[in-house]
Amino acid sequence: MQPAASGVGPTATKRPKDRKDRIALAGAELFCERGYHRVSVDEIAAVVGISGPAVYRHFANKYAILVHATRDVVGALLQATAEPQATAAEGVLDELLRALAAVTVAKRRVAGLYQWEGRYLTPEHRQEFQAGLDTLVGRLTTPLRTIRPRLAEAPAQLLVDAALSALGSVTTHRATAADTEELLTRVAWTLLRADPPRRPPAPPADPPAPPVRPSSRRELLLLEAIRLFRRHGYHAVGVEDIGRAAGMQASSVYRYFPSKADLLAAAYYRATDRLTAATTAALAEAADPADALHRVVRAYVAFAFGQRDLVAVYLAENNNLPDEDRHQLRGAQRQHVEEWVRLLGTVRPELPVADARVLVHAALNVVTDIGRLGRFERTSGFDAQTSRLALAVLHA
Numbered sequence: 001m002q003p004a005a006s007g008v009g010p011t012a013t014k015r016p017k018d019r020k021d022r023i024a025l026a027g028a029e030l031f032c033e034r035g036y037h038r039v040s041v042d043e044i045a046a047v048v049g050i051s052g053p054a055v056y057r058h059f060a061n062k063y064a065i066l067v068h069a070t071r072d073v074v075g076a077l078l079q080a081t082a083e084p085q086a087t088a089a090e091g092v093l094d095e096l097l098r099a100l101a102a103v104t105v106a107k108r109r110v111a112g113l114y115q116w117e118g119r120y121l122t123p124e125h126r127q128e129f130q131a132g133l134d135t136l137v138g139r140l141t142t143p144l145r146t147i148r149p150r151l152a153e154a155p156a157q158l159l160v161d162a163a164l165s166a167l168g169s170v171t172t173h174r175a176t177a178a179d180t181e182e183l184l185t186r187v188a189w190t191l192l193r194a195d196p197p198r199r200p201p202a203p204p205a206d207p208p209a210p211p212v213r214p215s216s217r218r219e220l221l222l223l224e225a226i227r228l229f230r231r232h233g234y235h236a237v238g239v240e241d242i243g244r245a246a247g248m249q250a251s252s253v254y255r256y257f258p259s260k261a262d263l264l265a266a267a268y269y270r271a272t273d274r275l276t277a278a279t280t281a282a283l284a285e286a287a288d289p290a291d292a293l294h295r296v297v298r299a300y301v302a303f304a305f306g307q308r309d310l311v312a313v314y315l316a317e318n319n320n321l322p323d324e325d326r327h328q329l330r331g332a333q334r335q336h337v338e339e340w341v342r343l344l345g346t347v348r349p350e351l352p353v354a355d356a357r358v359l360v361h362a363a364l365n366v367v368t369d370i371g372r373l374g375r376f377e378r379t380s381g382f383d384a385q386t387s388r389l390a391l392a393v394l395h396a
Helices: 019-034 041-048 062-080 089-106 123-147 153-172 180-192 217-232 239-246 260-284 289-306 308-316 323-347 353-373 382-394
Strands: none
Touching: 019 041, 019 062, 041 062, 062 089, 062 123, 089 123, 089 153, 089 180, 123 153, 153 180, 153 353, 180 353, 180 382, 217 239, 217 260, 217 308, 239 260, 260 289, 260 308, 260 323, 289 308, 289 323, 289 353, 289 382, 308 353, 323 353, 353 382
C-alpha cells in the first residue's frame, strides 16, 4: 500500500475550482426561498456539502455571500445584453428581450434577489446594484426610442421597467408554460408597444399635511409597524421602535400584540381581507367575464397604489411569518391568483391554463413593481392607465 501524500489523507478530495460560485448560488437560492435573515452560513454550507468553517475560506461572512450573489445576477443580465448581433433597432430589442427571458428563466430560483433581498445591502452596494440595473434599462430604452421616436425618456423607461418586471415575474412563482421564455418575450414586447401611464403634475411646493393618526392604539401600532417594516425590513425593526413611533412604551405594545411576529401577521391578514373584499366587490358588480376581469384588475391596481406600505410588506416579508400563519396566508394568495386564472380562461378559452397562470403572475408583478418604484403618485386617471398595462399583459 502506497503511503498517502504529505498532508493529504487517503479519502481527501481536491477542492473544486468553482466552490466559491457554488456557495454563492446556494446562498442565493436559500435567501430567495426563506429570506436573508432566516438563513445561516452553516445551512448554506450543508447545501454545498462542506463545513461551516470552510465557507469562510471564500467569504468573510454571510453578507459577503449576498453581495457576490447579487453581483452574479446583475452580471448575468448585463453579459446577456452586452453585444447584440442585430443592427436594426427592432432586431436589437428583440434579441435583448429574448436573452433576458432566457437568463431569468434559467436563474428563476435566484434572480428574485433583485426585488426584495437587495434591500439588505449597504448603501454603497445598493448603489452599485442600481447602477447595473440602470445600465440594463438604458440598453433597452435606446432601441425602444429609436422605434418609437415620439416617446419621451421617462415614459420609455417606465415601459422598460414594466417589461423587465414581467420578465422577472418568473422568479416570484413556480408556474411554467409550454414555452415560458417565448411567452415572457411576447409579454415584454406587448408592454413596450403600449401607451405608458402619463406622469402626473408636479406636487405643490408646500409639503402635504401629516396624515390623520387613528385614535385606536391597536390601529396606531399596526400602522406604524407596517410603515417601519416597509422602510427598514422586519428584522431591523424592534418592538421598542414600533412603540416609540406610536408614542408609547414598548411594554404597552404587548397589551395589544403578544409579539412582533403577531404584528406582522396582523398586517398580512389586514392586506388579505382588504384585497379579498375589493375582489369580491369587483366581481359582484361585473356584467360579464370580460368586465369582471377588467374590474378585478382595476381593484388590484387601486389596492397596490392606495396602500403601498401595506402591499410592500405583504409582498416582501412572507418568510418571516409564523409557520401556521404563513401556510394559511399563502393559501389565500394562491386563491387570489387562481381567481384571475379562472377569469382569464373564461375570457380567452383558447389559452392553456399554464400560460394563463404565467400571464397572471406577470400582470400582478408589473402592477406591484410600478407601485414599488414610487416614481408616480396615485392621481386621477393613473389607476386606469396602469390597469391597461396589466390587461395588455393578460391579453398578450
